[in-house]
Amino acid sequence: MNSFQLQNFEINPISERDGWRLCDFCCANENHLSRFFPSTLASNLNPTLSKLFVEKKVSEFIKHKEYLFTLKEPQNRKIIGLVYVKAIDLAKNEAELAYCIDYNQANKGYTTIAVETISKWALQLSNIYTLQILVHKTNIGSIRVAEKCGYLWKETLKKSFIPPNEEPLDMELYVLENER
Template sequence: MQIDFENYSISPIQEKDAWRLCNFMVSNADRFADFFPGTLRENLNPTLSELFVAKKVKEFHAKEEFLFTVKENTDRTIIGLVYVKELKKVEGQGELAYCIGYEYAGKGLMTKLVDKIVRWSFNKANLNTLQIIVHHTNIASKKVAEKNKFIWQKIVPKVHQMPNGEFVDMELYELYRKS
């Protein structure tokens, strides 16, 4: 499965993505340190990335978590990631988490990517509710949620641990599949 749009593509993580993923995470380490610390920590070198990718491929096939890479089609460079995670199959609920590299930020790409993944999540993964959890300082991510018609629900207290150990409040947005 691959979703193409403009000069980009979204596809499930693959074993061959390990080196590119390592390059992506390391070159954007400052950008991802606060809100993607686990993914960053697990991709700091090619060996770690190979282990991470193997685990994520297995989880994708088992339908436990879905990790998609976003690639620039000309040279196949990874420019972003989109997770569909925290799956609650009985309730039909999942959470979206996403990140994009420095040079692609602010161009509206993530809004389009989330739209594509929302459609996939509702139509292929058979989810009924999607959530986005974002820190109040991440204005760009809040705009992505709002432009994709996610509705602000509430502040979730002390739900995310920062790299310094501090737990911070996050904002919860939700989108429901139309009947």
């Protein structure tokens, strides 16, 4: 499995040792994650749930069904972010990229570096030619990350995401295609 050692953080495939760290990350960022990562948050509210979540994600990674990467501080191994390669559609040779960063680490460029790194990695897989990022128009930081990483706005997807206890939201679709 691929790991990426960068100057201020590292990117690693999810590991069975990540349960406690992931629980800590989700609990510390509950307000930050509750709207657009409700399933991840709900699956990591205590160490027992996190252990089950991590086991499932490790299995999905090995089976190439979904890839979850953690961003960690190298000195203390604390998780500071996540990048998913998910919704893999082999018939269309595409996947979705989703990402989040610890609120204390926002605006440091880590998310852009991680999205760029994992996008390049995913597009080297033999069965993925197109990556998509779905973002709400109010998430200016995420839009900037997508654009800095070469993703191009394609269209507005009407009522395509339903946050907890909210009406469906329109989401902006950004696409990155591999020239093969």
